[in-house]
Amino acid sequence: MTIVKEQILIVDDESSVREMISILLQQTGYSTVDVPNGNAALNLFKQGNRFDLVITDLTMDDGDGMMVLNEVKLRQPDCPVIMITAFGTADTAVEAMKSGAHDYISKPFNIEEFKIVVKQALQHSNLIRENIALKARVSGKKQISDLIGSSEAIKNIAATCQKLADSKVSVLLSGESGTGKEVVARAIHFSGIFKEKPFIAVNCGALPEQLMESELFGHVKGAFTGASTDKKGLIAAAEDGTLFLDEIGELPLSLQVKLLRVLQEKRVRPVGGEQEIKINIRVISATNANLDELIANNLFRTDLYYRLNVMQIKLPPLRDRSEDIPALINAILPVIAADNGIKTPLIEPKALKALLNYSYPGNVRELKNILERTIALSANSLIEFSDLPDNIISSNSTDHIDHGQIIPSTGLDLDKKLSEIEKEYIWAALKLTGGVQSSAAKLLGITLRSLRYRLNREDNDEPIT
Numbered sequence: 134m135t136i137v138k139e140q141i142l143i144v145d146d147e148s149s150v151r152e153m154i155s156i157l158l159q160q161t162g163y164s165t166v167d168v169p170n171g172n173a174a175l176n177l178f179k180q181g182n183r184f185d186l187v188i189t190d191l192t193m194d195d196g197d198g199m200m201v202l203n204e205v206k207l208r209q210p211d212c213p214v215i216m217i218t219a220f221g222t223a224d225t226a227v228e229a230m231k232s233g234a235h236d237y238i239s240k241p242f243n244i245e246e247f248k249i250v251v252k253q254a255l256q257h258s259n260l261i262r263e264n265i266a267l268k269a270r271v272s273g274k275k276q277i278s279d280l281i282g283s284s285e286a287i288k289n290i291a292a293t294c295q296k297l298a299d300s301k302v303s304v305l306l307s308g309e310s311g312t313g314k315e316v317v318a319r320a321i322h323f324s325g326i327f328k329e330k331p332f333i334a335v336n337c338g339a340l341p342e343q344l345m346e347s348e349l350f351g352h353v354k355g356a357f358t359g360a361s362t363d364k365k366g367l368i369a370a371a372e373d374g375t376l377f378l379d380e381i382g383e384l385p386l387s388l389q390v391k392l393l394r395v396l397q398e399k400r401v402r403p404v405g406g407e408q409e410i411k412i413n414i415r416v417i418s419a420t421n422a423n424l425d426e427l428i429a430n431n432l433f434r435t436d437l438y439y440r441l442n443v444m445q446i447k448l449p450p451l452r453d454r455s456e457d458i459p460a461l462i463n464a465i466l467p468v469i470a471a472d473n474g475i476k477t478p479l480i481e482p483k484a485l486k487a488l489l490n491y492s493y494p495g496n497v498r499e500l501k502n503i504l505e506r507t508i509a510l511s512a513n514s515l516i517e518f519s520d521l522p523d524n525i526i527s528s529n530s531t532d533h534i535d536h537g538q539i540i541p542s543t544g545l546d547l548d549k550k551l552s553e554i555e556k557e558y559i560w561a562a563l564k565l566t567g568g569v570q571s572s573a574a575k576l577l578g579i580t581l582r583s584l585r586y587r588l589n590r591e592d593n594d595e596p597i598t
Contacts, residue, residue, distance in 0.1 A: 139255055143167040144174045144189035144201055145217065150240075154188065161248060171196020171204075178208045186254055190217045191229065191237075199229060206233045213254040217242075236361060246358050249344075256340075256348070260333070260367075280313075280320055281464045282457030286449045290317065293446055298325025303396075305381075305441050306419040308448030311498030314419035315379060317446060321417060322375040330374030333367050338383025346388055347404050350395075356405025368401050371414045381441065382422035382433060393437045416441065451493040451500065458489055459564035461500060469505050476514060479576050480565070482558050483518040487529040489561060559587060 213235035351366030
């Protein structure tokens with residue numbers, strides 16, 4: 134699988150500076166494109182190129198940094214811009230910040246400081262894009278309906294989410310990785326009175342402690358190396374909305390203390406700051422860890438646990454609600470197909486049975502990954518058994534079955550057994566197609582007339598042959 138690197142555009146009229154920055158960023162794991170002036174950068178955007186970050190010199194003869202900034206904000210508003218400034222241009226850099234630049238660095242710059250600024254800009258960009266995509270997706274929709282499935286577990290979770298949608302009570306979501314904890318958090322937020330307010334998601338285990346502290350609480354200029362400007366933290370950014378703390382069990386103890394104080398006092402103090410900011414937020418947290426064990430091992434604070442766990446929702450693993458798998462497949466496949474610019478593929482019965490029988494240790498996230506991989510490898514509009522990952526194929530292989538174990542010593546009624554198997558396929562196909570018989574017939578490779586005949590036979594409790 135090809136790993137897509139974040140792509141950064143470097144704009145500077147000094148070739149040595151462009152080369153140095155390119156080498157530094159490539160060594161850090163990024164992909165780079167460099168051009169010598171603003172007009173060359175503008176041409177790249179006109180050609181439809183998109184970037185995750187733009188780093189541009191402020192002063193250039195053929196199209197300066199302000200022009201680059203304005204064009205980026207016009208053509209790709211979610212792309213952050215970092216300004217490179219020389220001695221004596223700090224005032225202009227401040228003006229650039231007011232015009233939408235994410236940050237600026239001064240020549241000559243410290244390498245480690247530069248890396249921090251770049252990393253923070255990309256993280257900020259990812260957060261903005263996530264929230265923009267979410268806002269577009271949820272516009273005019275009731276997000277409780279995004280909890281896909283008809284199992285009792287999902288019905289109960291949906292009902293609880295509906296009750297909590299307009300409440301400011303703290304919610305703790307627990308469950309295995311991939312069970313959809315963030316989906317539930319978003320459903321709670323976007324189904325009630327908070328839906329027009331910010332939803333800020335934070336992965337508590339994604340950053341080193343110092344950076345996480347800055348991301349959560351914000352910082353003032355000069356608080357630490359790389360803090361070249363004041364920065365609002367994600368807690369303050371969630372004002373009047375929802376702060377989603379994912380993997381809360383990963384939060385370091387020192388930050389647990391500070392988070393507890395924020396929740397108790399409803400005030401946050403930026404790193405290095407003296408003034409506190411009053412906040413009004415609803416907190417939803419999530420964990421796949423056993424917080425009771427973490428508390429017993431002095432790795433999680435009891436007082437913070439009770440502050441977060443006012444209402445708890447436990448998400449079941451997918452293997453415990455396998456009846457929801459057809460509906461999930463039916464919902465996920467069209468989205469993946471649309472993202473790949475293809476028609477939604479059909480699934481042959483053998484492949485569908487294998488997907489229904491798999492245990493999904495990675496839960497819904499693994500199911501989505503399997504479907505993405507399968508669509509990428511499928512040569513046509515039909516997903517076949519051979520297109521599935523090896524572990525699913527092997528777990529559904531009949532080559533090594535001891536048939537003496539599946540045929541009882543007293544024998545069996547083969548016609549009845551085959552009838553039951555056929556009923557299972559028809560049920561699964563109808564579930565997968567939302568009850569549309571013509572689509573189910575196509576999925577099963579039979580005519581609509583044949584499907585109706587078999588359904589009528591089933592209704593009469595006669596063997597389906």
